[in-house]
Amino acid sequence: MERFFDEELKNLHKDILKMAVMAQEAIFRSVEALQSRDRGEAQGVIDTDDKVDELELEIDERCIDLIARHQPMAGDLRFITTGMKINAELERIADLAVDISQRVLELADKPVLKPLIDIPKLSVIAQDMVRDAIDSFIEKDVDLAKKTVFSDQEADNLRNLVQDELINDYMAKDPSSAPRAVPLLLIARHLERICDHATNIAEDVIYMVKGKVIKHHSGELS
Amino acid sequence: MDNISAIEISGLDLWYGDFHALKNIRAGFRERIITAIIGPSGCGKSTLLRVLNRMNDLVEGVRMSGHVLMKQEDIIGEAVDVTGLRKKVGMVFQRPNPFPLSIYENIVFGPRIHANMRRHELDDIVEKSLRSVLLWEELKDKLNRSALDLSLEQKQRLCIARLTAVKPDILLMDEPCSTLDPQSTQRIEELMRELKKDYTIIIVTHNMQQAARISDETGFMLLGELIEFGPTEHVFTSPDDRRTEDYITGRYG
Numbered sequence: 001m002e003r004f005f006d007e008e009l010k011n012l013h014k015d016i017l018k019m020a021v022m023a024q025e026a027i028f029r030s031v032e033a034l035q036s037r038d039r040g041e042a043q044g045v046i047d048t049d050d051k052v053d054e055l056e057l058e059i060d061e062r063c064i065d066l067i068a069r070h071q072p073m074a075g076d077l078r079f080i081t082t083g084m085k086i087n088a089e090l091e092r093i094a095d096l097a098v099d100i101s102q103r104v105l106e107l108a109d110k111p112v113l114k115p116l117i118d119i120p121k122l123s124v125i126a127q128d129m130v131r132d133a134i135d136s137f138i139e140k141d142v143d144l145a146k147k148t149v150f151s152d153q154e155a156d157n158l159r160n161l162v163q164d165e166l167i168n169d170y171m172a173k174d175p176s177s178a179p180r181a182v183p184l185l186l187i188a189r190h191l192e193r194i195c196d197h198a199t200n201i202a203e204d205v206i207y208m209v210k211g212k213v214i215k216h217h218s219g220e221l222s
Numbered sequence: 223m224d225n226i227s228a229i230e231i232s233g234l235d236l237w238y239g240d241f242h243a244l245k246n247i248r249a250g251f252r253e254r255i256i257t258a259i260i261g262p263s264g265c266g267k268s269t270l271l272r273v274l275n276r277m278n279d280l281v282e283g284v285r286m287s288g289h290v291l292m293k294q295e296d297i298i299g300e301a302v303d304v305t306g307l308r309k310k311v312g313m314v315f316q317r318p319n320p321f322p323l324s325i326y327e328n329i330v331f332g333p334r335i336h337a338n339m340r341r342h343e344l345d346d347i348v349e350k351s352l353r354s355v356l357l358w359e360e361l362k363d364k365l366n367r368s369a370l371d372l373s374l375e376q377k378q379r380l381c382i383a384r385l386t387a388v389k390p391d392i393l394l395m396d397e398p399c400s401t402l403d404p405q406s407t408q409r410i411e412e413l414m415r416e417l418k419k420d421y422t423i424i425i426v427t428h429n430m431q432q433a434a435r436i437s438d439e440t441g442f443m444l445l446g447e448l449i450e451f452g453p454t455e456h457v458f459t460s461p462d463d464r465r466t467e468d469y470i471t472g473r474y475g
Contacts, residue, residue: 005470071431073458073470211460 003038005070009079012066015059016083020134023053023090026097027130027194031123033104034187035116042101042108049098052158056091060084082208089197089204093130094192096197103183103190113170113180119188125151126191129198136205148202149214155195164186189196226391228253228422229274234288234298237271238281243269244447247288251439255415256423258437258454260430262469265443268428271394274424275311276304292391309336312385315395316348318377320384325352326360328369328380332388351383353419355413375406379413386421393417395425399432411436430470434458442466 026045033041063084066072072080129151136145166185170177203215229251236244241327244266251257259267272278273290276297290297297307309332310317320328329351330344339347348365352358357379367451369380395414401405414423414436427433433440441451442461450457450466461467468474 005472073430073434074461074467076471077459 001071005066005072005076008066008070009076012059012062012080012083015055015062016086017134017138019052019059019090020086020130020137022048022055023093023097024127024134025131026052026094027100027123027127030097030100030104031120031127033101034107034123035059036119037104037112039105042104045101046098049094052091052094054125056087059087064170067095078208078211082204085204086201089201093194093197096194099190100187103187106183107180110180113177115183116184117197118158118162118165119184119191121186122155122162122191124157125158126198129155129195130201133198133201133205136202137208138206140209142206142209145202145205145209149199152195152199155192159188159192226253227251228292229424230289230291230315232289232291234270234273235286236266236273236278237283237285239283243446244273249448249451251422251424253422254416254418254420255438256425256436257439257441258433259424259426259441259443259468260428260433261443263428264384266446267443268396270443270448271313271396271424273298274312274392274394275308276302277313279304309388310390311392311394312388312390313396314378314381314385314398316400318374318381318401320372320377320380322368322370324366325369325372325380325418326365330389332384336388347387351387353377354386355383355415355418357383358418372442373406375402375409376454378402378410382413382417386417390421392422392424395423396433397427398425400428407432430458433464442469444469 012212026048029041030045032038064082066080067077070076129148132144132148132151135141136148163185166188168183170181200215206212206214227250229249231247231249231251234244234247235242237266247270251320259270261267269278273286278286286298288298292310296302301399321331323331326348329348330339332343333347333363349358351364357376360376369377384395386387399410402410411432414425417423418438425433425437437454439452439456440457442449442457442463442465444465450461450463452462455464458470461470465474
């Protein structure tokens with residue numbers, strides 16, 4: 001039986017996807033700005049963030065309204081509460097893209113410290129993880145969500161690699177490199193945090209689909 | 223919440239003539255919690271409730287098989303002392319049904335049947351019973367007034383007090399709030415939370431939010447079968463059976 005409520009849930013789903021597209025675009029543009037040292041692109045990401053924040057509030061209000069008016073149960077309840085959490089994760093992801101863009105602005109007028117190798121790799125992992133997390137939400141695909149959760153380790157390892165290199169090979173040897181090394185270090189940290197948020201989304205999707213909480217127990221995933 | 227079972231049902235079938243109203247029911251109702259039975263009209267939930275104090279015996283052509291154990295005793299069968307059973311297992315109905323007597327007489331009606339008591343003992347029972355349903359302060363000076371003059375909510379509380387007066391183990395409630403306004407409903411629900419400290423409560427309700435609010439365990443019935451039975455938070459957030467999900471999300475029934 002098609003319910004009136006289903007239409008409202010579909011609209012909520014659409015808005016969450018819109019939020020996802022905005023967050024993904026923000027990461028993509030901030031990473032592009034980093035690689036091409038493009039100030040305009042970085043500033044663009046920062047300027048667009050207000051729209052992301054607005055949509056976040058709108059989705060939140062809509063979820064609260066749906067809970068108050070429909071008192072959803074079971075799968076409906078899990079969808080709405082998960083939607084609220086994913087919404088918050090996406091907003092944080094977009095904020096991290098803004099953070100990356102700010103670092104890009106800090107670096108733009110300084111000479112290049114080193115060719116970027118691992119940071120672009122990390123940015124690919126971050127974008128893939130966010131894409132997979134969103135796809136797992138759209139397709140209600142628990143296997144894809146699990147794959148996303150597992151990818152997080154790779155991101156952590158790569159972040160550590162970048163950190164070690166910047167600290168040991170640059171800052172320790174030549175302290176004057178710090179103003180250029182620290183923003184890169186932070187960018188690696190921002191990208192790794194994006195991966196953490198993608199992991200949270202994937203864990204939320206598993207709860208939404210299976211009703212099973214796996215957060216903080218990722219050993220129980222398999 | 224590891225309470226022991228107050229009622230253990232296994233292989234329970236019930237027929238009204240040719241109509242198979244309960245099909246192979248198996249369930250354990252735990253002591254001193256609230257268990258809600260939900261399901262669409264005609265699913266058998268009231269029939270199941272009425273098995274527990276043998277109210278169905280009053281229906282012509284009813285047949286039962288299986289086991290319903292209360293404190294090791296099977297209450298299905300000819301030899302059961304039905305009057306004794308109904309003292310242990312009281313029932314609250316949809317529409318409060320006080321006797322056309324005074325408030326006092328309504329409460330002492332049961333105790334008088336079951337034992338020969340002195341006036342001061344009866345007075346004591348009236349006070350305790352009215353206190354148990356939070357009516358004592360309101361009514362202590364009006365005990366001789368007709369119970370029929372009370373508000374609907376007060377009548378329902380009085381009917382519950384009439385049960386607690388005979389010290390039952392189990393309270394069965396069949397849609398106890400369906401004739402009450404939301405405020406009265408809320409107060410009866412609060413009363414139920416108080417009562418579960420001393421009684422095992424089983425409630426049949428059409429109001430899913432009510433079941434979700436007040437019960438510790440929930441059973442979902444459909445077409446005479448107990449489809450799902452478990453902790454309320456589980457049934458209402460992640461039911462195991464698709465049919466439960468469809469019912470509680472309003473896709474069915």
